[in-house]
Amino acid sequence: MMVDFYVALGMVAPYYNLALVVVVVWLFIVLFRTPSSTSFMKPWYLLFACVCLFILEEVITILRAAGILTFIPQHTNAFFEFGIITIFIYVVLIQREYVNLHYL
Numbered sequence: 001m002m003v004d005f006y007v008a009l010g011m012v013a014p015y016y017n018l019a020l021v022v023v024v025v026w027l028f029i030v031l032f033r034t035p036s037s038t039s040f041m042k043p044w045y046l047l048f049a050c051v052c053l054f055i056l057e058e059v060i061t062i063l064r065a066a067g068i069l070t071f072i073p074q075h076t077n078a079f080f081e082f083g084i085i086t087i088f089i090y091v092v093l094i095q096r097e098y099v100n101l102h103y104l
Contacts, residue, residue, distance in 0.1 A: 014062045018058050042094060047088075050088060
């Protein structure tokens with residue numbers, strides 16, 4: 001009985017991930033519209049690129065599950081996740097460099 005619940009949860013996970021990422025995209029839009037004369041915005045632009053990669057990955061997952069994209073293999077998601085993790089690491093490094101140059 002619980003196995004069926006977990007299977008159903010796994011089937012709808014990409015849909016509610018996309019529903020929640022709509023809120024995140026709205027928050028990024030609000031952030032990018034604010035005047036940012038004193039803040040360092042490059043990490044935020046890169047994090048938005050990560051969110052865009054995540055959206056692309058989820059859309060491909062949904063289309064693959066619906067049988068529309070049958071030519072894209074399952075392991076393609078690993079490339080998206082690798083790109084997201086790589087950008088996250090880069091964001092941390094450039095933020096560390098910025099703090100070291102301006103505040104230490």
